[in-house]
Amino acid sequence: MASQFVLLLGLLAITCPVAFAFDNSPLQDFCVADNSSSAVLVNGLVCKDPKLVQANDFLFRGLHLPGNTSNAVGSKVNLVNVGQFPGLNTFGISMARVDYAPLGINPPHIHPRATEIWTVIEGSLQVGFVTSNPENRFITKLLQKGDVFVFPMGLIHFQRNVGHGNAVAISALSSQNPGIITIANAVFGSKPTVSSDLLSKAFQVDKNIIVRMQSQF
Known part of the structure; x- marks a missing residue:
C-alpha cells in the first residue's frame, strides 16, 4: 500500500507541472473578451454576455497585409492575440504574421507562456533556438517555403531572412497571450x-x- 502511495505521489509530481504549463481550458463554448469591462482581472479577461456575442467577435482581418520592415532589424511582427481578437479568450491560442526584408531578422527572444510553431509562406529563413543550461546547444535549420518548425516554450529563438527577396512566415502559439x-x-x-x-x-x-x-x- 505504501509503495502504491509513493508511486501516486511520483506521478502527480510529474504531471502537475505539465497541467499548469498552459492556459486554462474553457468550461463553456466560448468566453469572448469584454475589453470594455472595468472589472478587476486576475488571470484572463472578463467574458462578454453570451447573448451579445456576434459573428464578428470570432473574426480577425488583416493578416493579408504586409508589415512595414523599414526598421533597424528589418522585420515586422503582426501579432493576433486576445488583445486584438477578443474571441480567442480562454482558447489558449494566438498567431502572428512576420514579414522580413532581405537580411532582416526577428531578434533573439522568448515567449514565456507559449510553444510556437512556424510556417514559411514565402522566402528562405534560417531559424534556431538555444537549449537551457548547462548544455546551451544551438539548434538551427534553413527553412524554405512550406517548411514548418517548432520553438519550445521559454527558449531563446530567432529567425533570419537569408534570401535575396522578402520573406513571410505565419506563427501559431499555444497561449492567448504568449508574451x-x-x-x-x-x-x-x-x-x-x-x-x-x-x-x-x-x-x-x-x-x-x-x-x-x-x-x-
Whole structure:
C-alpha cells in the first residue's frame, strides 16, 4: 500500500507541472473578451454576455497585409492575440504574421507562456533556438517555403531572412497571450537600466561597451 502511495505521489509530481504549463481550458463554448469591462482581472479577461456575442467577435482581418520592415532589424511582427481578437479568450491560442526584408531578422527572444510553431509562406529563413543550461546547444535549420518548425516554450529563438527577396512566415502559439521578451531590449533597454557594472561582469566585457549598448536601446 505504501509503495502504491509513493508511486501516486511520483506521478502527480510529474504531471502537475505539465497541467499548469498552459492556459486554462474553457468550461463553456466560448468566453469572448469584454475589453470594455472595468472589472478587476486576475488571470484572463472578463467574458462578454453570451447573448451579445456576434459573428464578428470570432473574426480577425488583416493578416493579408504586409508589415512595414523599414526598421533597424528589418522585420515586422503582426501579432493576433486576445488583445486584438477578443474571441480567442480562454482558447489558449494566438498567431502572428512576420514579414522580413532581405537580411532582416526577428531578434533573439522568448515567449514565456507559449510553444510556437512556424510556417514559411514565402522566402528562405534560417531559424534556431538555444537549449537551457548547462548544455546551451544551438539548434538551427534553413527553412524554405512550406517548411514548418517548432520553438519550445521559454527558449531563446530567432529567425533570419537569408534570401535575396522578402520573406513571410505565419506563427501559431499555444497561449492567448504568449508574451515576448526580446533579449537585447530586456538586458540593455530596461527602465530603470540594469547596472553597467553588473552587466560588464556578466558579459565579461569592458564597462564602456555596456554603456554604449545601453545607449542604443
